[in-house]
Amino acid sequence: MTSADLPSIADVSRSLLSVPVAADGPGMIDQLRELEDLKSLAAAKQARIAVAFDLSQRREQAAAGVPAKEQGTGVAAQVALARRESPARGGRLLGLAKALTTEMPHTLAALQSGQLNEWRATLIVKETACLSAEDRCAVDEELAADTGTLSGTGSLAGAGDRAILATVRAAAYRRDPHSVARRANQAVNDRTVTLRPAPDTMARLSALLPVAQGVAVYAALTRHADTARSNGDDRSRGAAMADELVQRITGTPAGISSIEVQLVMTDRTLFQADSEPARLAGYGIVPAHWARQTILGQQEHPGPGPADSAGAPETDVRAGSGTDVWLRRVFTAPGTGELLAMDSKARLFPPGLRRFLQVRDDTCRIPYCDAPIRHHDHIIPWHQDGPTTSTNGQGLCEACNHTKETPGFSARPVPGPRHTVELKTPTGHTYHSTAPPPPGTPAMSHGVAGMHPSGPPAGTASTSATGTARDMAPRTAPGPGRGDPGSTMRERAVCPSPKKHGVQVLGRVVPYRSLVVQRGPEAVPAAPP
Numbered sequence: 001m002t003s004a005d006l007p008s009i010a011d012v013s014r015s016l017l018s019v020p021v022a023a024d025g026p027g028m029i030d031q032l033r034e035l036e037d038l039k040s041l042a043a044a045k046q047a048r049i050a051v052a053f054d055l056s057q058r059r060e061q062a063a064a065g066v067p068a069k070e071q072g073t074g075v076a077a078q079v080a081l082a083r084r085e086s087p088a089r090g091g092r093l094l095g096l097a098k099a100l101t102t103e104m105p106h107t108l109a110a111l112q113s114g115q116l117n118e119w120r121a122t123l124i125v126k127e128t129a130c131l132s133a134e135d136r137c138a139v140d141e142e143l144a145a146d147t148g149t150l151s152g153t154g155s156l157a158g159a160g161d162r163a164i165l166a167t168v169r170a171a172a173y174r175r176d177p178h179s180v181a182r183r184a185n186q187a188v189n190d191r192t193v194t195l196r197p198a199p200d201t202m203a204r205l206s207a208l209l210p211v212a213q214g215v216a217v218y219a220a221l222t223r224h225a226d227t228a229r230s231n232g233d234d235r236s237r238g239a240a241m242a243d244e245l246v247q248r249i250t251g252t253p254a255g256i257s258s259i260e261v262q263l264v265m266t267d268r269t270l271f272q273a274d275s276e277p278a279r280l281a282g283y284g285i286v287p288a289h290w291a292r293q294t295i296l297g298q299q300e301h302p303g304p305g306p307a308d309s310a311g312a313p314e315t316d317v318r319a320g321s322g323t324d325v326w327l328r329r330v331f332t333a334p335g336t337g338e339l340l341a342m343d344s345k346a347r348l349f350p351p352g353l354r355r356f357l358q359v360r361d362d363t364c365r366i367p368y369c370d371a372p373i374r375h376h377d378h379i380i381p382w383h384q385d386g387p388t389t390s391t392n393g394q395g396l397c398e399a400c401n402h403t404k405e406t407p408g409f410s411a412r413p414v415p416g417p418r419h420t421v422e423l424k425t426p427t428g429h430t431y432h433s434t435a436p437p438p439p440g441t442p443a444m445s446h447g448v449a450g451m452h453p454s455g456p457p458a459g460t461a462s463t464s465a466t467g468t469a470r471d472m473a474p475r476t477a478p479g480p481g482r483g484d485p486g487s488t489m490r491e492r493a494v495c496p497s498p499k500k501h502g503v504q505v506l507g508r509v510v511p512y513r514s515l516v517v518q519r520g521p522e523a524v525p526a527a528p529p
């Protein structure tokens, strides 16, 4: 039998699609179970393929003279792109695949037969990560043979995630009691602070801390809240703790008067009470009224903001809370909503252009990566004559920037609905990433990555758009300083009275579509025109 006679995965998908939904209830339940088994089988197959791919890439890299220490770079990123996952998750999936195929064959077999799903296999691998390869193999065998955990017929048949975790943990501790200590040491390295959006324009700020520090922080906050409440403060205990947390970390009661908060919105949303939502950098989409209230200082804050007049009077909005608000206009091309900016002759992206990339790209531009932007990258590298322009610039996270530099990866800007980048991987697959639509543009394909056997022809994206931006250059010139090729212009806007809803814009009226609005004295020098 030749490989041409064997079915491809596409053949299997087509067969599966043609299977009719069962006619009766019992049949439907059977189908649900069988499909679940199929998903597990697919996960096991993906694990084997990922490991084989890793080996083949390493072999190719070795043949190309890549030092042994650097072999394997870029493999996880390619697995992530193929599986439509973030690069970080791609790395975890590859790690899972290696552990299953090399050290935990029984767990892999259980996954393949549908007794475990990919998530539970991940839990088992994670719980044994602190063990040596030998001990891990032993735990794998113990789980399979002694308890029947993996076969689904033993004492843990029907067990949930927690029960499986407890069994695996117990087996691991028995095998290597010292792993507890090692694990604790390793866990300290994972300490971190994260922010996730929550419903109703709330955010969940989480800190993963060593237990002593976590308890200490919590105790300090509760002590403060209890004292405040015993002195007549009528806030709830939780609210008092939350307010104190914000004040201690940012140094101000409202939390945003001295920290840069970037809101991207249309002029209509700010000035004409339009309902088009805005985008808050690092959070996502926020309702229009919330954005207006934030800018005008009408949010219900527990305490008054400090009177802060550090900003230049020509460039600020006096909002209700007395803090400075900066308006920066960003021009968009009609129809596509592509943001327009100017270029620079410098090798490094100057502050204005960096800010522009930040606003345009919002998060890392590698497909499926939502990480915050840490690097402003020349898509075509400077040493390959890539210019310092908004078209040739993109925002990347640290890990993706590193991946992009790996031999075999290349990228270039290509024509697209908005700013579009084509990423080519060592296997010759291409993926496209398009900048998210700024507020006020009709919903279009958002940062979608496609896989194209052959990419669109090379070209500089939107030359006409760049032309338009240049046309606007004289009007944007009185920015924060010459040589700052920012996309933007500051406009003096004054809120006549904190009680009035709305702001009055002084200066030349130029039609524009999007605004970047910031509260607080930010790092940009405020030179008057």
Ligand SMILES: [Zn+2]
Binding pocket: 087, 364, 365, 366, 369, 370, 371, 396, 397, 398, 399, 400, 401
């Ligand atoms: Zn990234």
